[in-house]
Amino acid sequence: xxxxxxxxxxxxxxxxxVGIVGARGQDQLPAPSPIEKELAARANHVTEVTLDKNxxxxxxxxxxxxxxxxxxxxIQNLKGVYVREYEFDKENSxxxxxxEGLRNYFKTADWSPMVRERSKGEAxxxxxxxxxxxxxxxxxxxxxxxxxxxxxVLILGPIDADKISKLGGNxxxxxxxxxxAEKKEAGK
Amino acid sequence: MIQDQRKPSSWSMAWVPVGLAAVMTPAILLAxxxxxxxxxxxxxxxxxxxxxxxxxxRIPFMGLISFIAGRSTHGGVxxxxxxxxxxxxxxxxxxxxxxxxxxxAGTGWQRMVRETSRGGVEQSLIYxxxxxxxxxxxxxxxxxxxxxxxxLSMNPDKLSDEIDKHHHHADxxxxxxxxxxxxxxxxxxxxDGDSD
Numbered sequence: 001x002x003x004x005x006x007x008x009x010x011x012x013x014x015x016x017x018v019g020i021v022g023a024r025g026q027d028q029l030p031a032p033s034p035i036e037k038e039l040a041a042r043a044n045h046v047t048e049v050t051l052d053k054n055x056x057x058x059x060x061x062x063x064x065x066x067x068x069x070x071x072x073x074x075i076q077n078l079k080g081v082y083v084r085e086y087e088f089d090k091e092n093s094x095x096x097x098x099x100e101g102l103r104n105y106f107k108t109a110d111w112s113p114m115v116r117e118r119s120k121g122e123a124x125x126x127x128x129x130x131x132x133x134x135x136x137x138x139x140x141x142x143x144x145x146x147x148x149x150x151x152x153v154l155i156l157g158p159i160d161a162d163k164i165s166k167l168g169g170n171x172x173x174x175x176x177x178x179x180x181a182e183k184k185e186a187g188k
Numbered sequence: 189m190i191q192d193q194r195k196p197s198s199w200s201m202a203w204v205p206v207g208l209a210a211v212m213t214p215a216i217l218l219a220x221x222x223x224x225x226x227x228x229x230x231x232x233x234x235x236x237x238x239x240x241x242x243x244x245x246r247i248p249f250m251g252l253i254s255f256i257a258g259r260s261t262h263g264g265v266x267x268x269x270x271x272x273x274x275x276x277x278x279x280x281x282x283x284x285x286x287x288x289x290x291x292x293a294g295t296g297w298q299r300m301v302r303e304t305s306r307g308g309v310e311q312s313l314i315y316x317x318x319x320x321x322x323x324x325x326x327x328x329x330x331x332x333x334x335x336x337x338x339x340l341s342m343n344p345d346k347l348s349d350e351i352d353k354h355h356h357h358a359d360x361x362x363x364x365x366x367x368x369x370x371x372x373x374x375x376x377x378x379x380d381g382d383s384d
Contacts (some may be wrong), residue, residue: 062344
């Protein structure tokens with residue numbers, strides 16, 4: 001009886017730890033996908049920007065311009081920003097399978113596709129996924145594939161859908177990609 | 189009698205070394221202690237020197253320069269450390285360099301930006317950490333033939349205030365020049381008018 005009580009406590013503790021780690025994991029930025037390493041090896045220019053919740057909150061304190069107010073309000077509540085940009089010398093330096101692999105790596109169960117834009121017969125295009133929690137946008141993932149450029153933006157935390165483009169130009173988040181994402185989201 | 193008055197007294201001569209010591213002591217302390225207290229910088233430079241068999245040139249009187257930078261920006265920039273490695277030839281594995289810097293940077297640093305160009309020939313690493321009301325930055329930049337390592341602590345608010353002040357001065361100077369030009373124009377018009 002005593003032994004089963006100990007085991008029950010250990011099990012409960014284990015479940016609690018798994019729960020805490022799981023909850024933390026959802027808010028944490030992912031480790032780079034193995035595909036990214038392959039893309040980086042092929043790319044002529046690679047830019048990686050990674051900011052966690054603490055750094056974003058700290059950085060937001062310094063955005064005091066009135067023009068930055070909307071971006072600041074959003075940034076100080078974000079949980080993480082993960083940006084990767086790959087520029088290639090040649091066209092078609094990535095495969096459709098790699099794009100699919102990236103999509104599958106970043107979007108987990110909570111993510112829903114919002115925009116999917118493709119040119120006929122081409123791997124290039126834009127994908128926008130959103131993480132919805134109780135009807136509130138809690139994350140945004142954009143994969144923008146152009147002929148010689150591949151951009152990947154992952155933003156975790158509460159985001160105002162109408163002000164997505166305000167995040168562009170901050171912390172390495174490409175302006176053009178965010179504008180396109182907002183435009184496509186609005187025209188959805 | 190007059191000649192005696194011009195000669196510096198032994199008392200005033202004694203103040204010269206005292207004054208020099210007063211000026212140099214904080215500079216020397218900043219140069220020596222500043223680098224030590226910054227934690228990661230010296231270790232990062234040393235580890236790069238050892239790993240790649242290169243020699244880093246520390247900018248002399250960096251402590252004094254840092255002190256002056258801090259004063260002139262009213263605390264906008266402080267804790268400036270610079271090391272330059274010339275003739276840094278050969279390939280550099282980006283992952284290896286990142287791991288090396290990460291390992292020796294010290295606590296609290298977070299890699300914010302990593303840029304790699306031309307198959308790893310050019311590398312930029314920017315690490316940041318909160319330092320009270322300042323933002324600590326550790327920058328490692330490798331160009332084709334050299335590498336620069338810079339650490340500083342900046343307060344974007346104070347820095348932007350300083351920049352705004354300079355903008356304001358520049359704008360007011362420009363306005364003044366415009367006014368002068370206008371005045372000159374008016375005068376020449378008047379003169380033309382008189383001659384007519």
